Amino acid sequence: MNHDINIKALRNNCFRQSKVPGEFMLQLRVPGSLIDAKHLETAQHIAQTWGNGTFHLGMRQTLNIPGIKYENIPEVNKYIKDYIKEVEVDMCDVDMEVTDEGYPTIGARNVMACIGNTHCIKANINTHELARKLEKEIFPSHYHIKMSIAGCPNDCAKGHFNDFGIVGIADMVYHYDRCIGCGACVDACKDHSTGVLKKSEVDGKIEKDECCCVGCAECAIACPTSAWTRNPKKFYRVLVGGRSGKQYPRMGKTFLNWVTEDVVISVIKNWQKFSAWVLDYKPFYIHGSHLIDRAGYQKFKEMMLDGVELNPEAKVAQRIHWTETEYRSQINVKPLCEHPAAGPQD
Template sequence: MNHDINITKLKLNCFRQSKVPGEFMLQMRVPGGLIDAKYISVIQEIAEKWGNGTFHIGMRQTLNAPGIKYENIDAVNSFIQQYIKDIEIDLCNADMESNSAGYPTIGARNITSCIGNSHCIKANVNTWELARKLEKEIFPSHYHIKMSISGCPNDCGKGHFNDFGIIGVTKPIYLKDRCIGCGRCVKVCEHSATRVLKLVNNRIEKDTCCCVGCGECVEACPASAWVRPEQKLYRVILGGRTGKQYPRMGKMFLNWVTEDVVVAVIKNWQTFSANVLHHKPIYIHGGHLIDRAGYQKFKEIILDGVKLNPEAQVAQRILWAETEYRANINVKPLSQHPSSGEPYTPKSSNE
């Protein structure tokens, strides 16, 4: 392999190294996972002209072209200049220029989302529209962040395994004069949600404490006695991640917040990252950054200047549960401390 190739620089340029020396894979960003079909021809031409004739739909909804030779990277970057302008600048309003150098960074990962309420009957919010609004707040930036948006608490976007998982929720309105007392909403809540509804004298009573805002009752009702309000609300899941050493599922950070709150919170992410990393961006999961700072410090910075809506709830404390793998398991059993041999419980990331 040519040792003069700067792999780190190419990675920032959204090219991933291949096992084949001198070959790379382009990752074209698709914020929110939805673009006009005409752009499929862009990845097709790249794959057929400079790649190996295939393209891969990336795990973060990017359009990837493997098999690109190092000597063709400049030509590919020049070719995608118009695509970057169309998507990042014109569509997402990102504060950047489009030129023949290609993507300026890969720090903030492509925001993923399910199709949302532009198609899905269960979705409470328009996911890809929100993804495009948030894209301009995090890209371009060298500070690492992974974000996913789901239209309902089914969380098809796997927000529970991202730095930020944003989930559309709703507070359905019950119009009792329309209710025919069939009990279908009660049954669907028992089967699919949190069993907060019951039928009393042919009318519905609701225990609001445990409603997760899924909106299943709205879909189940044949008389439209349950309706979604016009106001869109969100739940924000924090600190989830996959990984070899410390995988964990995220926990609820915010609940019943408006889109304005979500956008304002994400605007503060770069400030928080710079604070923890002393203005020196490195590749590190958002969850690890939060662990370094402590949850209370994170909350202080990330909510700075954010005006919470009246319904909003904020977690006062988060206790994450994670799997902790240790390299010396052949020396000491996992039930013993690796140095003292005393009974040992792996430490969770608390605040």
């Protein structure tokens, strides 16, 4: 490969190095995974004009066009100017100057989301609207963050394996007079959720163990008389510290529960400040979960909740114990804080 090519600069420009010397793959951001279908023509034009005729649906819900020659990158960047403006500035209200130079950074990864309640009967929230609001808070930035938004605790968006997983949950309202005691909700909760419902031995109505309800709304979906309904007030669960990877993948844990959208946005606003503090104001690629490990959960909690006004229903984890899967050799392993190695290119 031509050693004059600055691979790191191109990576920040959202072009990924290919195994074919001199070729790169462009990643078009799709915040919240929903855009106007007309933009598929943009991907098609790039693929057929400068790429190899194919495009890949990226693992972080980006539109990836491989096979772009290095010498064609400036022309591609000029072509995607309108796309970036429409998707980032017009759709997400991101505060950025759009130029002929393409994307200014890849630091904050594309915000992923499931289809949400614009379509899915199980979803409790509009995932796309929230994703666009959060895109505004994290992009552009050289500080790394991976985030995914799920419409319900089924977590099709895999929020448990991101730096931040945001899950829409519902505060369920029971209308006693509507209940016919059929037990459909009990069966649904037992089969698909946490089994917190049971029929009363007194009157055949429904009793609920409030401690373990995850706000999935399976009861409302199953009920034939609308005896269970979602409280119109939207709530969220925020998971942190999840990651994939070769050495020590792990599933994220609950940081916040029953918080409102305002709280979620306020917390995410603090991420860059927290990242900068941990990295001594020198951004480089590193999993957000590793930053939490370096700082310790208590310091992370302190900084992420700085200036955040919690809603009355909010719950905050006082401590978190993660369980990792260890794949590294135990011979000559340095402490984690000395391992700022890059993770997978996703």
